[in-house]
Amino acid sequence: MSHPDIQILRIRYLRGPNIWTYRSVIEAWVDIGVLEDFPSNLIPGFYDRLTTWLPGLIEHRCGIGERGGFLMRLKDGTWAGHVMEHVALELQTLSGLETGFGKARETTTRGVYKVIIYAVQEKVGEQSLLLAKELVMAAINDTPFDLQAHLNDLKDTVDEYCLGPSTGCIVEAANDRKIPSIRLTEGNLVQLGYGDKQRRIWTAETDRTSAISENISSDKDLTKQLLKQCGIPVPQGQVVNNADDAWRASQEIGLPVVVKPSDSNRGRGVSLSLKNEANIRAAFEIASRYGTEVLVERYVQGDEHRLLVVGDKVVAAAKGETAYIQGDGKHTVEELIELQINSDPRRGPTEDFPLNSVRLKDHPQAVLQIESQGFNAKSVPEQGVSIIVQRNGNMNNDVTDLVHPEVAATICLAARVVGLDIAGIDLVAQDISKPLNEQDAAIVEVNAGPGLLMHLKPLHGQARPVGRAIIDHLFTNNENGRIPIVGILGSVQTTLLSHLVAWFLHLSGKRVGLACDEGLYMDQRKVVSTDARDFSMGERLLINRTLQAAVFQTSPWHICQDGLPYDRCLVGVVTDMKREAWDLSDHDISSDEKFKSVMRTQIDLVLTNGVSVLNAEDPFVVDLAQYSDGDVIFYSTDPDNDVMKTHRAEGRRNVYYRDGHVVLARGGQETLLFHLDFPPIAMRIKQDGFNLSTLLAGVACGWALDIAPLLIRAGLKNFGQKNSISPPIDIRTIAS
C-alpha cells in the first residue's frame, strides 16, 4: 500500500543559539499524518531499503549512545519524523559536511513533530531536509530513488553556499579557540570576533594583508627587483616584448630558461626548462596570453616548493611532484597520459581533487614540455623511455619539518620585503634542508592569498594546522575577539534595564550598542526606532567595527523565532519567568517545562568567565542558576531571601535592598552603594516609575561588568536626566 506524503508544515532557520543547541539549526514542523500509526517496524522492507541506500546510518548513535543505536531504534520501531532527522543528517555527511546534531520532538498535535537538524548553512539544511523527506517516502513506499543524482545536487549547493576549504579551515580554527564568526557574504568574507575586536578574513587574506603589497606581489618583475635588493636569491631575468626579444634574452641569460607572464599566478602560462629557440618562441606566445608582460628567467635546477608564511613564520612547506610517463612501445603519449597519469583516482578536474588531471589541450605548457624532449602527443615512445609531462605540478609532499632554519628566515624576509602577512612563496631548490647559498636555489614567486588546501590535505606527509596558524596570527593567546555582551530576558521593565546597563557601559568609556524593543542604538545614537530585538538587528551591533560593548534585550518569542544573534554573552540576566506574559502559541511552547527550556537559553550562553544575574525572588529564575557556566549574582528587594543566604554562605555575590540602602555583598562583606532617599535616585523610583527590583538588577549587572561602584551610583543619578550627556530616551515612557 502506498502511504500519503509527509507534509512539511513550516521550516525555520534558527541562525543563532536556540532552545535546541548553541549552533544554527533547521527547525521543521513535520506532519507525518497516518504514518503516526506506522512506526518503522511496521513497514515491510523499510529497514532494508533505508540501510541499503544509507549504510552510514550505522554510525548514528542516537539516544542509545553507541554505534548502531539508531538502527536499533529503527528495528524496534520509530516514527517517520525521527527517521527524517537521521536521514537528513546522513545526507549532509555524504555531501562532505561535518556530522551534526539532530532532534525530533512530538508537539501537542498528534502526528506533528518538530524535526531539528544542525545546518551550517540555511539552503543546504533545507535541501537536505526536503531530500530526506523524499528518500524516506521512497523507502516507505518502495519506489525508486536516484540517491546519487540528488546527492550531486546537494553537493552543488554545498559548493555554492558553504565556505571554501581554505576559509573553512580558518573559521574552524577560530571556533576551536572560542572565537565567534559571522559570514558577511555568501562568499568567503568572514568576520572573526565581534565589534571593535573583530578581524576579517577573505580566503587566505586578512585585514592586515596590504592592498599595495598584493599589487607588488602580482608584479613579478618588481617583486624580484625588491627581493634582489635585499640579497634574496632570485633567478636572473628580464622583461621581453616579443618572441625575438625572448630568444635574444634567453641567449643572454643562458639556457635553459623559464618563460612566464609577469602578472598572473598559480602557474598559469608558465613554461619551464626551455632549451631551444622554437620552444622559447612558443612559450612566449603562451605567456603573453596570460599577462601584460612576459618575463624570461634563468631556469633554476631543482624542485619546486611552496612555503606558507603566516605572520613571521614558515608554517608549512610542500614539495612539488613531477608527473611523467613511461613509454611501452604501443601507446601514444596522449594515451599514456590517460593510462598512467589521469587514471590516478586522486586526479580530477575540480579543486576537491588533490591533483589536477592533465589534458594536453588545456595544458599547453605540458605540450611544450613534451616537445622539448623530442616527442609530441601522437608519438609512441619506446619501452622504458620516460617523459616528463609536468614539472610545476601539484605540491603534494609535506616537507615542513625539513626546512632549514636559514631557508625559513630568508622566506620570511621575502614576505616582509613584499609586505605580506600571509604569503605563499615559491622556491626552487635542490634540497630544502640546506641553506640556500649552498645550492642552486631561487625564489621564483611570492603569492598573496595563497591556497591552503595543499597543506591541509597533502598526499604524502603530515597535514599542517595552517588555519590555526592564521588564527594565532590574528589573535594573540589572550585575545578571543569578544566584546562584553549583556543579554537581558524577562517581562518586567527590561527595556529600562537594558538602557540602564548600556548607560553604565557608556559611562565606563565604551562605545556601546543597544538593541531593545523600542529601537537600535549605536554609541548613544538612535539608528532605528522600531522593535530591534530580532536577529538581524542584533547582528548589526556585532558587525559594527566601532562598538566596544553591546546590550541585547530579548524575549522568549525571539529566541524561538530566530535564535539569539550572539553565540555567548558575558552577562546573562533573567528578571522573571512569567509564562502568562508571553504568547508563544505559534511556537508550541505550552508547558512550564518547555517554557523553561526557552528561558534557560539566555543563561546557557553565559561564558565561563561571565556572570548570570538572576532575580532571587522568582523560584523559577533561581532554578536557572544551575545552567550558568559562569558565576551567579542574585538580587532581591528582601535582604533575608533564603536563596541569597545560601549564596552568601558560599562566599558569592548578592545585591539587595536593606533599610533604605542598596547593598553589594560578597559573602559576608557588604558595600553600601547608596541610600534610596538620595534625591536624584528617589526621583528615579518615585517619578520615573523605576521598580526597585529593576534598579537592583541594573546595579547587579554593573557589578557583573566590573564597573566601579562610584560610577554605578553616578550613573543612576544622571540616567535619563534632561542634560546633554544623558541617553536620548524618555524614561517614563519606557518604564511604563
Next chain:
Amino acid sequence: MNVSRIRALRGPNLWTRHTAIEALVKCDEHQDDLGLIPHFEQRLRNLFPGMGALRPTERGAKMGVPHALEIATLHLQSVAGCPVTFSRTTPTPEDLVYQVVVEYTEEEVGVMALEFAQKLCACALNDQPFDLDTAIKSLRDLDEDIRLGPSTGSIVDAALNRGIPYRRLTQGSLVQFGWGSKQKRIQAAEIDATSAIAESIAQDKELTKKLLFAAGVPVPHGRPVEDEEDAWVAAQDIGFPVVIKPQDGNQGKGVTVNINTKEEVFAAFQNAKRFKDYIMVERYLPGNDYRLLVVGDKLVAAARREPPFVTGDGIHTVKALVDQVNADPKRGDGHATSLTKISFDEVAIARLKEQGLHADSMPAKGVRVILRNNANLSTGGSATDVTDDVHPEVASRAIEAAQMVGLDVCGVDVVCETVLRPLEEQQGGVVEVNAAPGLRMHLNPSYGKGRDVGEAIVSRLYPAGEDGRIPVIAVTGTNGKTTTVRLCAHLLRAQGLRVGMTNTDGVYVNGRQIDDGDCSGPRSARNVLMHPDVDAAVFETARGGMLREGLGFDRCQVAVVTNIGMGDHLGLNYITTVEDLAVLKRMIVQNVSPTGMAVLNAADPYVAAMASTCPGQVTYFALDAHHPVIATHRAQGKRVVFVEDDQIVAMQSSMQVRIPMVDIPLTRRGILNFQIENAMASIAAAWAVGIPWEIICKGLSSFVSDPTAVPGRFNVFDYKGSTVIADYGHNPDAIKALVQAVTNLPAKRRSVVISGAGDRRDEDIKEQTRIIGNVFDEVILYQDACQRGRVDGEVLALLREGLQGASKTEKVQEIYGEFLAIDQAMNNLKPGDLCLILIDQVEQALSHIMKKVNETAA
C-alpha cells in the same frame, strides 16, 4: 662638438644637491669661445627665444658652445614645465673638454632635453631650422607621462616638507617613504596599511551598503536585478525615483539617475548592461553630489561636485557654448589645472539626446544643458570646496562609513541637498566609498580653497615628529674607512639595533652578508635603505660611486671623514689634486642633516677645513689633545675626541668620558696609532647617534680586528714565534700608518711583502717603497696577474725605484705571484721576526696565510 659619457647623478653630488645630468663635452677649437663664432648666439636665440641668459660659471671666464648647450638643456626643461634652475659648465684639465651639468626633475626628460639642446646648438652652428614646438611638446608629454600624478605628487610633496625621504619603486604611482624598518609605501592615495579586503569591499557596492547599513550610516535602498522586468519590479518596490547602475563599475559609467517611468527603467538597464553584468536598482537620492575625504578618523576635505554643463543664451549652439566654456584658460587638457576641458564626445551627445537636444541645438537663454551624468573633473566637471560647511553629524557618518569598510584613506560619496544639515534630516545618504580616491578636487578645486590633503595622508603614515629616517653614518677618507665602518656598525649593534653596512667587501644586514664585491657605491647604500630589517646604517662612501651617481641618500645623520692625507687614486676622473679629492669627499659633510654631525680628523688640514661646509654640528678628533683645532673646538664647548694618558677622551664642555686604551683591543694597548684614530672616529660617530657610553665601551672592548671581523685590516698572526701582519694598505698614507704601527712593535728583524696597484700615479707607487725602505730590513716585491693597465714589470720597476737609497733595507727580492711571495717571506721567518704582508687579493691571500699558520699550529 662631441657629447660623451652622459651620467645621471641621482643623489646629492659633486655639483649640487639636486638630481642632475652630467655630460662630458668636447668642442672643436673654434667653438671654444662664443664671441668668435659669428651670429651663433643670435641664431640660437632666434631658434629658441625662451633661452635664458648665458652666464659664465666663473666671472670673466670665456664661454663656448658647451655653455650654450648647458643653458639650452636647462631652459628647454623649464619651458616644458619642469621646475629646474641649476646648471654649470666646468673646464677639465684637458683642452676643449668640459663637464656640463644640468639639473633634472625626471631623468628621462633631462636626457631628452640634452639631446634636443645638442640638435639646437648644431642647427645654430650650421644655420639650419629647428622645430622648437615639437621638441617642447615631446618634453612636456614625456614629463606628464612619467612624473607623479597630482594625487601621489601632493603626498610626496607633503612628505618632502616633513623631511621624509622617498623613492619611486615603479614608473607608476608606487612610492616608498622612509628607510629600512621605518619604510612605508603608498600607491596613489592608498597607503600600505589599507587592506586588500577593505579594497575589495569598497568595490562591491552591495556589500558596502550592507555594512554601512549595519553601522547605521544612511544608504539608498536597493537590490541587484536580473533583467529589465526585474528592474521594473525592484523600482516599484523601492519607490521612485530610482538609479540604475552597474554593481561594481567606476567613474559613473553606465549610471542613469532620476528614473521615474518603466521606459526609463528599461533604457537605463540596457545602458548599465553595456558596462557590467551585475546591475543594481537603487533609490535615487535627490540633491547634490559631495565627495568627503576621510583620512584615519578625520574628515580632511569635502567638495561639491557638478557635472559639466553650459548655459544657453538663445544665440549659440550647444557646441559653440562648449567651445566658449573650454576657451577659459582655467580649463586645461590634463590634470594640472583646476578644471579640465569639457569632453564633447559621444557620451555628451547621448546625454544631450536625453534632453531632446543635439550638438547644433540652440538652447534658450538661461537653460542649463548638462553634458554628462558624472561630475568627474577629468571629463569637465567641477568641484567646489565645502570642507568648512560639513555638519559634524555628516562628518561622523562619513568617518563611520570609512571605518566600517576598513579604509584608512577613503573618498565617501554622499548625495544630499546640503552638507550643512545631518543626512537623516534630508533623506541624504552615502552612495559609495572609494579606495585610493583622487585628490585633485581637494588640492586644486575649481572653486574655493585648496586643502593640504597630502599632509593629512603623510601624518597618517608618520605621526608628527617622525621623518621615517633611520640613523645613517657615512664614512669616507683615504685610509681607515673599512675599519671605521665596521667598528661603527659594531657599536650600533651593541645597542641592539639591526645594522645595515656597506663597504668594499660587501653588503651586510644584521651580520649577514647579502651581497659581495665592492659595495661602497650608492646602489648598495640604496639597497640597505630598502631592506625592511635595518634600524641603522653605516656606509663606506667611496669616490667612484660619488662621481658616477652621486650619493645613495639625500642626507645622513653622521658623516665621518677619516683623512685625506696625500690622497689616493689621484688622476682618475678629473680628480687630479688632493684639493679636488677633498672637495669630492666633503660631499658627505655637506649633506649632513641640519640636526646631524660631521666627525672630522682635526689633524688633517683638508679634513678639518670641511667643517665650514657642514649644515650640522662638528666633532673633531685627533691623537694630539693640544692640536690647535681640537683646543679651539674644545674651548668653544663643542665635541672633541683625543688621546690623553693612554685613554681616549670624549669631551664636551664639562662632560667627559675616558676610555682606557687597554679596553680597546683594536689599538693593541694603544700602540697602533691608525687604529686609535679609527676608534676615535667611531666613538665620535656612535656618540653622535646617541649610543649610551656604557654600550660604546662594551662595544669597543668586544671588537677584534681579526680576519673574519675586518679582513685585510691589520690582521695579526703568530707564526712559529714570529709575528705576521696582513694588510690591504695600498697608498702612501696607509703605508705610513702601517710603518708607524710596525715600528712600535718589537721585532728582531722586519720584512715586508709588497706589490703596487697599477692604477695609481707613478709617484704614489714609488712613494710607498720609499717609506718602507727606511724601516724594513728585507723587502719582497711581487707582481701578479692583475696589473690594472700597466705593462709587465712596469710596477715592479717603480717599486724598485722607490727603494733606491733606502736607509734600512738590505735585501730586495722580486717574485712573480702573490702566494709564492707570501710563502717565501713566511718560510724565512725566525722567532722574534716580524713580517708585514701587503695583500692584494684579500680573501684568497688571507686564507692562504691562515692555512699556513694553522698547519704549524696543528
